[in-house]
Amino acid sequence: MEAISAGIGTFxxxxxxxxxxxxxxxxxxxxTVRSKGVQFRLLPEMFRAMRGDPGRAADGGKPISAFQAFAVSAAARIGTGNIAGVATAIALGGPGAxxxxxxxxxxxxxxxxxxxxLAQLYKVGGKEGYQxxxxxxxxRGLGARxxxxxxxxxxxxTFSLVFNSVQSNTISAAIGNSVTAATGAxxxxxxxxVVGVAVAAAAGVIIFGGARRIAGAATTLVPFMATLYILMGLVVVVMNIGxxxxxxxxxxxxxxxxxxIAAGGIGTAIVQGMRRGMFSNEAGLGSAPNAAASAAVSHPVKQGLVQTLGVYFDTLIVCSTTAFIILLSDPTYTEEAGPTLTQNALEANLGPWALHLLTLIILLxxxxxxxxxTFYGVSNVAYLTRNPSVMIGFRLLVVVVTFLGAIGSGGLVWSLADTTMGLMALVNLAALAFLAPTAFRLLDDFVRQRRQGTDPVFAKDSMPDITGVECWNQEDLEHIGMTVGKN
Known part of the structure; x- marks a missing residue:
């Protein structure tokens, strides 16, 4: 088994x-060149795009808002990779990573x-909102079913089954470490x-509540989780400001x-930094668009901007928090494993109690x-089939896998997930290469309307040559209280 894991790791x-x-x-x-640096020049619009009332869904309830979609993608992005992954990059590639x-x-x-x-443009409607x-x-865009x-x-x-099992395994290990540290046994x-049952039960209550409940839980937990971790990092920074x-x-x-550099050169720093950054913020992998598509907004570009801000939030803020916690502790890169760097750094700066606080953060x-x-899985299972029984079975499977992950081992699973996630990203990047011009047309339309002083609104009739678009008709716009030309 170790030989298989090593072989997959090398690949x-x-x-x-x-x-x-x-x-x-x-x-x-x-x-970047084709969009004239959209990720830089429209930074103020990213914050503005998160505001706004999503209106009403077809069933009369509230659809997912731009901020809730941001929170769902942040919930998936901000995982143990932000704590352990960044530490691993530093352990292997040094501070330059x-x-x-x-x-x-x-x-x-x-x-x-x-x-x-693009996910916003080609989304489809449902009773509770969009997918x-x-x-x-x-x-719909390429005609490649x-x-x-x-x-x-x-x-x-990869995400709903493999990664969920790894996340519950991480929770179980972190709680076990805290118990050992507190009791000495x-x-x-x-x-x-016990941990597996608790995590699986809590996840099941939310997962079976549907997309709205998942989004609602993410909207509540993500700000609290991120704020707690960032504040802890700020305390470490202030203590070592000099x-x-x-x-x-x-x-x-x-x-x-x-x-x-400890691992042997500038190449290691570049590869480790880029790989762990990509693994953490998931830009281009094709995961975040599943959350982006669910938002009820007046123009597809709005959620594109919101998700770009999500990349910055994940990497420039949350990952940087981990980096500064580690680097301010004068770590020994060649001796310690990646995740251990973060734990030891916190203990060195804040004392033994920080280990238990980190356990809480890892849990969150x-x-x-x-x-x-799971949200990503729900969207994609719905793409594969509309059979309600299949969706119920999928949710049950997620709960079971979450429990099994807490009592199992995740070594080989992580290596396999690395492979499947990479293949997933390649498939997505191939699609983006062909469909990107459509996204740039939408961007030009958005910028033109902003320059006219209006709140941008998109209707598919304005670009009738784009085929495969189901939503973005007048009825959809009326659901969120917008009409073409309305401020």
């Missing part, structure tokens, strides 16, 4: 470093904009079962090979990831 290293990251980077640079993680986020924001704008994502724009089915299957298995063998200039200098110097980030990952 992933080559696959991500020499194929996936270059493909995403090149496309993102093209998107942080710089390349930042750089990657700034560039791939353009890819996030394109995929989420969509890459599978939908692959079929086979491509959509392939993507839907991969993302459902190994945690009882029955503890993982070291900040030196830490930033280390990040920059190591990034360009001006100082020696992992649990919200379960919700976000």
């Amino acid at each position: 992933n290293d080559v696959f991500w470093a020499y194929l996936l990251i270059p493909a995403l980077l090149l496309l993102s640079l093209y998107f 942080v710089f390349w993680m930042w750089a990657m986020a700034l560039v791939v924001g353009a890819a996030s904009f394109v995929e989420s704008t 969509g994502g890459p599978a939908y724009y692959m079929e 086979w491509m959509g089915v392939l993507f839907a299957v991969i993302i459902t298995v 190994d945690a009882a063998p029955w503890l993982p079962y 070291q900040i200039p030196a830490v930033i200098a280390d990040i920059v110097m190591h990034a360009f090979g001006l100082r020696e 980030v992992a649990f919200t990831s379960v919700l976000g990952n």
